[in-house]
Amino acid sequence: MSDVLDRIAAYKREDVAARKAAVSQDAIEARAREASPPRGFRAALADRFADTGRPALIAEIKKASPSKGLIRADFDPPALAQAYERGGASCLSVLTDGPSFQGDDAYLTAARAAVALPCLRKDFLVDPWQVAESRALGADCILIIMDMVDDALAAELLAEATRWGMDALIETHDADEMARAAKLVQGRDDALIGVNNRSLRTFEVDLATTEQLAALSPEGALLVAESGLFTPQDVVRVTEAGARALLVGESLMRQADVEAATRALLV
Numbered sequence: 001m002s003d004v005l006d007r008i009a010a011y012k013r014e015d016v017a018a019r020k021a022a023v024s025q026d027a028i029e030a031r032a033r034e035a036s037p038p039r040g041f042r043a044a045l046a047d048r049f050a051d052t053g054r055p056a057l058i059a060e061i062k063k064a065s066p067s068k069g070l071i072r073a074d075f076d077p078p079a080l081a082q083a084y085e086r087g088g089a090s091c092l093s094v095l096t097d098g099p100s101f102q103g104d105d106a107y108l109t110a111a112r113a114a115v116a117l118p119c120l121r122k123d124f125l126v127d128p129w130q131v132a133e134s135r136a137l138g139a140d141c142i143l144i145i146m147d148m149v150d151d152a153l154a155a156e157l158l159a160e161a162t163r164w165g166m167d168a169l170i171e172t173h174d175a176d177e178m179a180r181a182a183k184l185v186q187g188r189d190d191a192l193i194g195v196n197n198r199s200l201r202t203f204e205v206d207l208a209t210t211e212q213l214a215a216l217s218p219e220g221a222l223l224v225a226e227s228g229l230f231t232p233q234d235v236v237r238v239t240e241a242g243a244r245a246l247l248v249g250e251s252l253m254r255q256a257d258v259e260a261a262t263r264a265l266l267v
């Protein structure tokens with residue numbers, strides 16, 4: 001049965017094939033080497049938690065989504081990046097997928113240039129070529145969605161991220177994916193593991209997902225609670241479950257005053 005994630009994987013593979021045909025591995029690596037050096041993404045999250053005892057925020061720049069349609073019409077990535085930075089975010093996440101999220105590679109580059117924060121390229125990675133491409137765009141961290149890759153591809157993406165000095169957020173949604181993620185990061189002390197509270201197949205959101213999977217997260221991994229966080233009470237709930245960082249998009253993107261909303265979520 002074909003659902004949203006399968007459809008995204010199919011068009012992503014086509015898109016990447018076209019991009020690779022236009023820009024070789026050598027050419028994309030040359031661009032990656034010229035990019036602004038990586039800002040420590042995981043380190044920024046870990047430092048914030050160590051300093052404050054409170055979870056760090058990864059604030060997401062997201063114009064639209066397949067589940068919600070248009071989220072924010074007034075969309076200026078550099079201005080949003082600065083509002084998030086002033087409001088207390090530790091890192092940014094920028095959607096670059098066009099077809100499903102109305103994102104753009106240029107949004108990542110423009111947002112990152114406007115702030116000092118480390119940035120996650122939020123996209124669907126199905127080929128190691130995209131890791132060098134992400135670095136060439138300035139990304140400090142990539143996303144590995146366990147539901148979208150097999151173990152071998154996940155390991156390749158992670159190794160590429162490490163080779164380029166980037167972090168990788170390894171996203172899980174069920175116990176099987178968490179077990180695969182744990183195996184993937186075995187022996188590493190820099191693991192960054194996300195629990196997506198939203199199913200990318202049904203769009204159902206349940207914060208209990210973080211509570212259930214946190215207990216299965218490997219020792220030493222920095223746990224990120226992703227999606228569906230709207231109130232300070234939601235933040236308390238996932239923090240008590242073990243999350244050390246939060247990935248939040250919609251609830252902040254819907255506010256007129258993004259800086260104030262960011263501050264208010266973190267009280």
Ligand SMILES: O=P(O)(O)OC[C@@H](O)[C@@H](O)c1c[nH]c2ccccc12
Binds near residue numbers: 123226250
């Ligand atoms: O807008 P929300 O519910 O705060 O969610 C943000 C983020 O977690 C969500 O955009 C997301 C999590 N994992 C993803 C993978 C692909 C695209 C998007 C996502």
